[in-house]
Amino acid sequence: MQTNKIDTTGFRFSAFCIMAALVTYMSMYAFRKPLSAATFEGLTYWGMDYKIIAIISQVIGYTCSKFLGIRIVSSMQPGERVKYILGLVGIAWLALFFFAWVPRPYNVVFLVINGLPLGMIFGIVISFLEGRRNTELLGAGLCVSFITASGITKSVGQFLIVYCGVSDFWMPFLTGAVFVPFLLIGVWMLGKIPPPSAEDRALRSKRGPMSGQERAKFFRDFSWGVVLSTLVYATLTVYRDLRDNFAVELWEQMGYKDDVGILAVSEVCIAILVLTIVASMIRVIDNRKAFFGNMVAFTFGGLMLFVTTALFASGRLSPVLWMIASGFGLYFCYACFHTMFFERWIAVFKYAGNIGFLICISDSFGYLGSVGVLIYKNFFSPEVDWLQFILTAAYVAGSVITVASLALLGYFYRKVRQSAHCPVSETGGAVLTEGLCQR
Helix, strand or coil, X not given: CHXXXXXXXXXXXXXXXXXXXXXXXXXXHCCCHHXXXXXXXXXXXXXXXXXXHHHHHXXXXXXXXXXXXXXXXXXXXXXXXXXXXXXXXHHHHHHHHHHHHCCCCHHHHHHHHHHHHHCCHHHHHHHCCCCCCCXXXXXXXXXXXXXXXXXXXHHHHHHHHHHHCCCCCCHHHHHHHHHHHHHHHHHHHHCCCCCCCHHHHHXXXXXXXXXXXXXXXXXXXXXXXXXXXXHHHHHHHHHHHHHHHCHHHHHHHCCCCCCHHHHHHHHHHHHHHHHHHHHXXXXXXXXXXXXXXXXXXXXXXXXXXXXXXXXXXXXCCCHHHHHHHHHHHHHHHHHHHHHHHHHHHHHHHCCCECHHHHHHHHHHHHHHHHHHHHHHHHHXXXXXXXXXXXXXXXXXXXXXXXXXXXXXXXXXXXXXXXXXXXXXXXXXXXXXXXXXXXX
């Protein structure tokens, strides 16, 4: 087989995979995140700020997409991935055209349609990279895209508004147009990546589509693990979305109005730090050590978010350092989830499944929480400015992440001890853990 002749841990192969995933996912962001760069200043409908209506509409679609992805992404055949990415992003781009063309406020319907296909893209892209000896390294490269892509694509959107005179409504569609060639290149590269080798499967576990019955069994076997990890991940997502969607307003309040570069520069600094640490986890061959190390990292990230926010609020940390330090704590946890935690979870218990299933479950509740927080901000605390609101959110998020991560650590410590001597067998062609020593 040709795939057996490819060194799937070599520098060239790893760089190719990272570039393919990074370019593809960063391009996807250009069809979603530039909306946040618009301010829609002075527009209100139905007693709500128009920007909040617009973001809620898009996140509703994105949330529904994640719930759909639990089934669609987890059961997707490898040969279908490329056409799904192109088709889903194409629908989202067309929706942005109608958002600009249809009179407001009725155009927000098309933001729901815009978000509806995009929520499945990450699960599809990561499926090209999972189940490999160097998945952490490849995933870390992919994480650079969702750490930096938001700032970069919003900077492009701001450039179109500030220097090209593009309206807030046409800017998202035109920003997407800028990234179409990059999307095509990235997807073409993804299609060239071979499946995991036999050695990859031996070191991690076999990966493949999951049926409804297999998804139900996974949840039964790890119910509290799924619930606690979803709580941590959802909290990260809610805070990340707040910080991300209102970054322009946040930087303005801190004295950086119209500084189009600060969005990208601050996020690039975070990406470099996160990439360096996460990529180094490839050296941890033992799946259990890496698995528990992730939960320790979640606890550290939650504490860092809380402590750096307290230092900024007391005036002992500058705005730029706070955004970088708190952003590092946030994205370090977020990157660990995407690149290591779900990957090692499946590897430790030798489940024949895919991490797209776990990502879509966690994401769906995360974005559902984002919608709830935005609605709460508009109707129950409209007098609170965005800086103060995000500071409060950082305290809450840091506390929840820390406590829930410690509970998760205790749960899996017990679960691993229970399953230490469980037999692993071939069942219907898929490697499954038998009962996990349940009593």
